[in-house]
Amino acid sequence: MDKKIKNRYILILGAGFTLKKYWNKIDNFIKDNNIVTIGCNNINHITTPDYHFWTDRRRYLKYGKYLDKKSVLIFGNHFDKKLIRKYWKRSYEIIKYTKQKWKKSYEDPKSKKYGLGEVTYDKKTNTFHGVFRTVGSLSILWANINKARIINIVGMDGYTLYSKDSLIDKKTSQHCYGKGFTDIVANANGTKKYKEFYKFCAQKDEDIYKTLISIKKYGVKFEIITPTVYKEFYNSKILNI
Helix, strand or coil, rough: CCCCCCCCEEEECCHHHHHHHHHHHHHHHHCCCEEEEECCCCCCCCCCCCCCEEEEHHHHHHHHHHHHCEEEEEECCCCCCHHHHHHCCCCCEEEEEEECCCCCHCCCCCCCCCCCCCEEEEEEEEEEEEECCCCHHHHHHHHCCCCCEEEEECCCCCCCCCCHHHEEEEEEEEECCCCCCCCCHHCCCCCHHHHHHHHHHHHHHHHHHHHHHHHHHHHCEECCCCCCCCCHHCCCCCCCC
């Protein structure tokens, strides 16, 4: 158990566009409430988090050069040492978790695989089980296992918070870096049309939503406090946005 997390107010910093859009308000909130921050993937151009999670190899290869030595680095267990050492020469931690995808059988009461997509934590092996399509979901569970007092999230927008047209016109962004469809080339290899890719993003949001609901059922209390597609968990009152 991480003693720096126990009984503390934890704010998870997702890499959604709202992190950038509302950063001044978020930053003041962090300072005013003595908050411990957990960053998810590429956010170093905005802030240096206390803990920094990396579970996406592709993003790490692209943005790992911006890491800050002030953070405690935590890598997914599918990162090998050679990859980590490409940008990080200091000590680090590893988080063990399953890499699953949602399947219809997981939600079919008649199936032997029913319930296999639900999140759990195996204390003996220190492994998180479930469908983690975003590092933010994994961070919520990790903070809970380490007995955080309060867990809130910013920048967990979802990939379809903004309309397809606003993303095409680059008036908005799926992330706090870049403009528009910031993942389209990497995820679709440049072959999918915007309409098809937006449909893919909607499915991804649906899967993430299922995991968030599963985390809630597991007994974890958390709220997303910046605008998000995951409406059930959104509390607009904390930051007044």
